[in-house]
Amino acid sequence: MNVLARQVIVLNRNWIPIHAKTVQEVIPMMATGVATAISISADGTDLRPVPWDEWITLALRDVDEPIRTARSVIRAPTVVIAVNYAKVPKRKPKLCTTTIRQRERGRCAYTGRLLNPSDASLDHILPRSRGGKDTWENLVYSDKKVNEKKANKTPQEAGLKLLVTPKAPREMLPMEFLRPSHPDHKLFLG
Numbered sequence: 001m002n003v004l005a006r007q008v009i010v011l012n013r014n015w016i017p018i019h020a021k022t023v024q025e026v027i028p029m030m031a032t033g034v035a036t037a038i039s040i041s042a043d044g045t046d047l048r049p050v051p052w053d054e055w056i057t058l059a060l061r062d063v064d065e066p067i068r069t070a071r072s073v074i075r076a077p078t079v080v081i082a083v084n085y086a087k088v089p090k091r092k093p094k095l096c097t098t099t100i101r102q103r104e105r106g107r108c109a110y111t112g113r114l115l116n117p118s119d120a121s122l123d124h125i126l127p128r129s130r131g132g133k134d135t136w137e138n139l140v141y142s143d144k145k146v147n148e149k150k151a152n153k154t155p156q157e158a159g160l161k162l163l164v165t166p167k168a169p170r171e172m173l174p175m176e177f178l179r180p181s182h183p184d185h186k187l188f189l190g
Contacts, residue, residue, distance in 0.1 A: 003065045007181045009079045017175045023076045037077040040184050078184040090171035101141050109140035110160045127152040136168035
């Protein structure tokens with residue numbers, strides 16, 4: 001993978017993980033003072049914010065990937081601090097097949113059977129042909145055969161009973177969905 005496309009964890013000014021960006025996105029933030037990179041010692045015990053003019057002079061560690069410029073080699077940042085941002089944004093998971101499957105733990109909402117993704121589909125409880133919307137409360141994970149049998153009927157009309165009460169998942173803190181992709185990230189993401 002291109003070093004500029006690598007993931008960088010963004011912390012708020014209180015050092016709480018809030019986002020992930022690419023190296024290419026954070027370099028301009030560092031150069032303009034919007035973000036400060038964290039220099040992390042090889043053993044992970046020494047953490048210190050480093051401004052851009054000092055960052056470009058740091059030596060590479062064994063775990064670093066270099067950014068090669070016409071004049072020098074620069075350490076690719078792995079963790080940065082958004083110096084003027086203190087909030088911890090919450091994020092609701094995206095409404096899609098994957099998140100509906102996760103919510104239902106891979107089981108059909110009508111039969112409770114564990115489904116292979118190729119045997120499953122999303123079902124609109126109130127069919128779209130009858131005004132049903134794409135919402136957390138109207139979509140369930142269903143066996144394709146059951147969904148075909150249900151067609152454009154409500155579960156009651158098709159003789160089906162929902163085993164789950166579909167609802168929107170709770171909002172998540174960034175550290176719940178960010179995944180470490182570099183050893184430095186584990187210091188902040190656990």
